[in-house]
Amino acid sequence: MKLSAVQADAIQELGNIGAAHAATTLSQMLSSTVSMSVPAIKAIDLSELGNHIGDESAAMVVFELQGEIQHGGYIIFYITRESAIRLTNTMLGMTDTERDFNEMDQSALLEVGNIMVSAFLDATAELLGFIMLPSPPALSIDMAHAAMESLIAQLGEEVDEVLLFSTELICEEHKIDSDIIMLPEISTLKRITSLLEEMMKGT
Amino acid sequence: MAEPNPETQQTAMIGIGEYRVGSFPMMTIGLGSCIGLTLYDPQKKTGAMVHIMLPDSGGRTDRPGKYADTAIPLLLKELDKIGSSNRSLVAKMAGGACMFEYFGTNLNIGERNTEKVRIILKEQGIKLSAEDVGGKVGRTVTFLPANGGKVSIRRADGVTSEL
Numbered sequence: 001m002k003l004s005a006v007q008a009d010a011i012q013e014l015g016n017i018g019a020a021h022a023a024t025t026l027s028q029m030l031s032s033t034v035s036m037s038v039p040a041i042k043a044i045d046l047s048e049l050g051n052h053i054g055d056e057s058a059a060m061v062v063f064e065l066q067g068e069i070q071h072g073g074y075i076i077f078y079i080t081r082e083s084a085i086r087l088t089n090t091m092l093g094m095t096d097t098e099r100d101f102n103e104m105d106q107s108a109l110l111e112v113g114n115i116m117v118s119a120f121l122d123a124t125a126e127l128l129g130f131i132m133l134p135s136p137p138a139l140s141i142d143m144a145h146a147a148m149e150s151l152i153a154q155l156g157e158e159v160d161e162v163l164l165f166s167t168e169l170i171c172e173e174h175k176i177d178s179d180i181i182m183l184p185e186i187s188t189l190k191r192i193t194s195l196l197e198e199m200m201k202g203t
Numbered sequence: 204m205a206e207p208n209p210e211t212q213q214t215a216m217i218g219i220g221e222y223r224v225g226s227f228p229m230m231t232i233g234l235g236s237c238i239g240l241t242l243y244d245p246q247k248k249t250g251a252m253v254h255i256m257l258p259d260s261g262g263r264t265d266r267p268g269k270y271a272d273t274a275i276p277l278l279l280k281e282l283d284k285i286g287s288s289n290r291s292l293v294a295k296m297a298g299g300a301c302m303f304e305y306f307g308t309n310l311n312i313g314e315r316n317t318e319k320v321r322i323i324l325k326e327q328g329i330k331l332s333a334e335d336v337g338g339k340v341g342r343t344v345t346f347l348p349a350n351g352g353k354v355s356i357r358r359a360d361g362v363t364s365e366l
């Protein structure tokens with residue numbers, strides 16, 4: 001599906017609102033300032049995925065989009081391995097950055113992802129009047145490309161191109177760099193764009 | 204003419220659904236539930252590598268490298284063109300992991316990919332000499348046809364192994 005310039009703008013604004021709410025929750029959890037980038041929209045051919053997401057180690061907390069739509073795609077809290085350790089250290093009051101991930105770290109990451117993604121989806125639901133709920137989260141701390149291609153494989157055999165909406169959230173004080181990435185299934189994307197278009201006509 | 208040095212030849216990056224045939228180094232990065240399959244002809248020191256995403260094409264023909272049931276026959280055809288018959292080929296595969304336990308319980312694509320590749324190789328009479336599949340682990344795979352068909356695997360924690 002090709003997005004028109006207007007549709008892309010509308011989705012960018014939607015991502016902006018969702019990510020701003022997610023950033024606020026992160027800022028509260030860290031008691032520190034969190035800044036966010038302009039949301040980026042990327043149409044990526046499957047064969048090119050490796051040029052966008054490499055085999056670097058990262059933690060990904062993944063939620064399937066559910067609610068009014070079944071199997072609507074995924075929303076992901078993505079954070080590099082180094083940032084993830086700094087994040088859980090900040091939350092758990094630790095300082096050692098050379099350690100391995102333990103169960104406490106995993107629980108903390110799942111919880112942070114849960115809170116941020118819920119805030120993101122609450123905000124978009126309010127705006128769109130279309131409810132997307134997160135599934136229980138799943139966590140992968142491994143090669144980012146390996147996790148992402150596994151999710152795309154589950155979108156279906158006819159998928160040759162994906163649209164990724166990502167917004168970077170940065171906490172400079174603790175050197176934490178993370179992203180909220182939305183990987184919508186095609187029918188979810190159509191639903192969102194048509195709702196946004198109706199809203200723009202209405203105003 | 205001098206033999207090309209495999210160390211200095213550029214490595215071909217093989218993205219999802221792509222394949223290459225030749226004697227140059229080839230690489231697939233970050234395999235999760237996907238499969239990196241190599242077919243190697245020891246006599247000719249040449250081979251092929253493909254990055255398979257799903258087991259069945261369901262009749263789709265536009266991206267044959269993406270599905271196990273279309274990728275393997277295609278590679279065999281390409282290798283046959285340069286004089287490598289099925290009997291002279293040795294297969295190795297890596298990948299087929301289940302990166303997410305929660306989603307994996309519904310639909311374990313990694314396992315289905317692995318099974319499908321095994322079945323098709325058997326049907327085609329090709330020996331599967333080594334594999335590193337399954338688990339909850341990503342793999343980056345390098346294939347060096349000019350260097351004895353060596354297949355090396357690197358994991359996220361930096362641990363490397365050889366097939």
